[in-house]
Amino acid sequence: xxxxxxxxxxxxxxxxxxxxxxxxxxxxxxxxxxxxxxxxxxxxxxxxxxxxxxxxxxxxxxxxxxxxxxxxxxxxxxxxxxxxxxxxxxxxxxxxxxxxxxxxxxxx
Numbered sequence: 001x002x003x004x005x006x007x008x009x010x011x012x013x014x015x016x017x018x019x020x021x022x023x024x025x026x027x028x029x030x031x032x033x034x035x036x037x038x039x040x041x042x043x044x045x046x047x048x049x050x051x052x053x054x055x056x057x058x059x060x061x062x063x064x065x066x067x068x069x070x071x072x073x074x075x076x077x078x079x080x081x082x083x084x085x086x087x088x089x090x091x092x093x094x095x096x097x098x099x100x101x102x103x104x105x106x107x108x
Contacts, residue, residue: 005042010034011070018067024081026088030106033070040103047102057096060086 014032018024030036035046050069051058064082067074077085089097089105097105 005038006034006070015067015071015074019075021075021078022080024067024077024085026085026105027108035106038106040107043103043106044099047099050102055096057094057098058089058102059096063097 010033014029017032018029035043038046047058048054050062050066052062052065053059060082063085064077064079066077066085068076086095086097089101091101091104092098
């Protein structure tokens with residue numbers, strides 16, 4: 001698993017809960033997987049795993065594959081899920097989610 005400190009059972013349950021298309025709700029996922037209860041440092045570490053191109057931002061194409069960071073066999077997010085996820089996290093309107101925006105999403 002890519003995220004140290006998360007329990008395999010929590011990850012599996014969180015992925016199972018959003019296995020159907022258009023069932024992903026990022027706030028529910030963060031809570032179920034255990035990220036919401038992690039320290040700010042752990043949340044930032046998770047951000048840098050999701051930021052696969054190491055640009056310092058999570059772009060729409062990286063969000064689409066968000067669940068695959070937790071399990072390679074997980075589905076890609078639908079376009080609607082991806083756009084909703086991005087819209088909630090992108091507070092400065094630049095079309096990307098920065099580390100502080102990501103942390104604010106999880107800790108909200």
